[in-house]
Amino acid sequence: MSYVKELAATRELLANLTIREVKGQYRRTFLGQLWSLINPLATMLVYTLVFLFLLRFEPPPGDPSGVEGYPLWLMCAMLPWTFFTRVVNGGLTSVVSNANLIKKVYFPRMHLPLAVMASTAVTWSLELSVLAIVLMLFGAMPIPFIPVIIVFMALLALFAVGLAMMLAILNVHFRDTQHFTGIVLQMWMFLTPIIYPLEFVERRAEQVGQWVLDLYRLNPMERFVAVFRNLLYDNRLPAWDDSIYCLAAALIVFLLGYLTFSRNEKRLAELL
Amino acid sequence: MTEPAVIVDHVSKRFKLYKERNQTLKSAVMRRRKSVADEFWAVKDVSFEVPKGSTFGLIGRNGSGKSTLLKCLARILHPDEGSITMNGKAASLLEVGSGFHPELTGRENIYLNGSILGLAKKDITARLDEIIDFSGVGQFIDQPVKNYSSGMYVRLGFSVAIHVKPDILVVDEVLAVGDGAFKKKSREKFREFTNSGRTVILVTHSLAQVREMCDQVAWLNKGELQAVGPAKTVTKQYQEYLDAQDG
Numbered sequence: 001m002s003y004v005k006e007l008a009a010t011r012e013l014l015a016n017l018t019i020r021e022v023k024g025q026y027r028r029t030f031l032g033q034l035w036s037l038i039n040p041l042a043t044m045l046v047y048t049l050v051f052l053f054l055l056r057f058e059p060p061p062g063d064p065s066g067v068e069g070y071p072l073w074l075m076c077a078m079l080p081w082t083f084f085t086r087v088v089n090g091g092l093t094s095v096v097s098n099a100n101l102i103k104k105v106y107f108p109r110m111h112l113p114l115a116v117m118a119s120t121a122v123t124w125s126l127e128l129s130v131l132a133i134v135l136m137l138f139g140a141m142p143i144p145f146i147p148v149i150i151v152f153m154a155l156l157a158l159f160a161v162g163l164a165m166m167l168a169i170l171n172v173h174f175r176d177t178q179h180f181t182g183i184v185l186q187m188w189m190f191l192t193p194i195i196y197p198l199e200f201v202e203r204r205a206e207q208v209g210q211w212v213l214d215l216y217r218l219n220p221m222e223r224f225v226a227v228f229r230n231l232l233y234d235n236r237l238p239a240w241d242d243s244i245y246c247l248a249a250a251l252i253v254f255l256l257g258y259l260t261f262s263r264n265e266k267r268l269a270e271l272l
Numbered sequence: 273m274t275e276p277a278v279i280v281d282h283v284s285k286r287f288k289l290y291k292e293r294n295q296t297l298k299s300a301v302m303r304r305r306k307s308v309a310d311e312f313w314a315v316k317d318v319s320f321e322v323p324k325g326s327t328f329g330l331i332g333r334n335g336s337g338k339s340t341l342l343k344c345l346a347r348i349l350h351p352d353e354g355s356i357t358m359n360g361k362a363a364s365l366l367e368v369g370s371g372f373h374p375e376l377t378g379r380e381n382i383y384l385n386g387s388i389l390g391l392a393k394k395d396i397t398a399r400l401d402e403i404i405d406f407s408g409v410g411q412f413i414d415q416p417v418k419n420y421s422s423g424m425y426v427r428l429g430f431s432v433a434i435h436v437k438p439d440i441l442v443v444d445e446v447l448a449v450g451d452g453a454f455k456k457k458s459r460e461k462f463r464e465f466t467n468s469g470r471t472v473i474l475v476t477h478s479l480a481q482v483r484e485m486c487d488q489v490a491w492l493n494k495g496e497l498q499a500v501g502p503a504k505t506v507t508k509q510y511q512e513y514l515d516a517q518d519g
Contacts, residue, residue, distance in 0.1 A: 106347035
């Protein structure tokens with residue numbers, strides 16, 4: 001518990017490290033913070049092109065919101081996913097890339113992955129706000145759900161940073177981790193119903209067997225994506241089982257990450 | 273006798289010298305997770321106390337373990353055996369300007385670096401003018417630090433660190449920054465610092481500097497404590513040892 005106290009006592013450092021990440025990222029770029037919106041827009045264009053025009057897939061309209069359109073339907077799940085991958089990738093390299101700092105000054109090292117999480121959350125909030133405005137222009141009403149959305153944003157942040165902290169320690173021992181994770185995340189995205197709907201898998205499971213779907217739905221990101229789509233696209237509260245699954249996954253993974261990191265952080269300076 | 277500022281109690285620090293280190297997964301699997309390593313004790317069973325309000329020097333030849341011990345005092349490394357007790361808030365200054373972000377301005381970096389060294393935002397704001405003034409960076413304070421000359425860079429870093437005003441300051445040969453005038457200014461700052469009841473622990477190679485600044489000195493040789501005591505006596509012993517080695 002003393003480590004928690006120490007983290008709390010140095011929370012201003014976390015704030016400053018976060019500002020460093022946010023401000024440093026887009027310095028000297030002409031478009032500045034706009035880049036954080038251009039990137040998801042580009043992804044949206046690519047997938048929309050493929051799914052809407054080549055595969056002729058139209059998602060069902062939001063229930064009860066009545067919103068229609070593949071780009072909107074896609075972005076409701078894509079933005080949480082990109083947040084997740086950015087936190088995992090950034091957090092896992094945060095220790096190695098700040099080796100110089102770790103070897104020269106003492107501070108609770110956990111602030112490094114936490115700052116990545118916080119700064120990515122700033123960008124994410126911005127992206128979600130823009131998405132919410134666009135959704136409203138198309139007739140959805142996500143505003144009453146904002147408190148619930150924030151709760152699930154926090155849960156996804158815990159889940160992502162917990163995973164990032166475990167991987168960050170592993171990356172200190174084996175630098176393979178960062179390359180390996182890149183591949184795993186790419187596969188993971190296609191194993192999550194982000195660009196295609198869960199119905200595709202359900203239909204296939206009817207032919208092959210129920211176990212396919214059960215296995216597929218073990219993935220916590222599948223639940224998170226479903227929850228965010230419920231809240232933003234459909235404008236309804238998520239299902240209980242999905243919510244509890246997200247909560248449990250977030251708490252377990254964060255706790256594991258926290259324990260892994262806090263037990264190993266004393267030796268980081270000599271391992272780097 | 274007042275309470276000592278720092279108690280170093282039977283501290284040992286071991287390093288593993290990897291002949292073949294498993295830094296990649298492949299080598300770990302091939303060797304079944306067994307790294308080949310020799311042990312090396314950089315610091316062996318060292319004990320001493322640092323009195324409050326003193327300037328305490330660590331001396332020794334290269335590889336004597338003084339920097340390792342200093343890193344243990346700065347909490348960057350953790351001793352494998354023994355313990356270090358700090359009575360008061362400690363800050364360390366092992367390298368000036370570490371943690372500066374090149375794209376951020378001098379002013380933004382003062383806040384960033386200050387908080388890394390454990391200073392609250394309101395305290396930084398209160399000391400901001402003093403820090404800028406002391407660094408002599410002047411009008412460049414709102415420029416990104418990557419445009420700074422190396423002198424400006426270290427002066428700003430040093431200025432932030434010295435204004436953190438911890439109870440115990442751990443310093444590694446950073447007195448050698450800046451030009452003559454800045455060196456003189458920083459030496460005065462150190463004196464002001466210890467006069468107000470704060471403790472300084474420093475590592476240096478310059479015996480002249482030790483004689484001038486330190487009250488107490490610990491001499492390390494090959495990781496073991498050779499002597500500890502008043503600066504005059506210990507530096508004399510050390511000088512004799514050095515002369516005997518060279519002669």
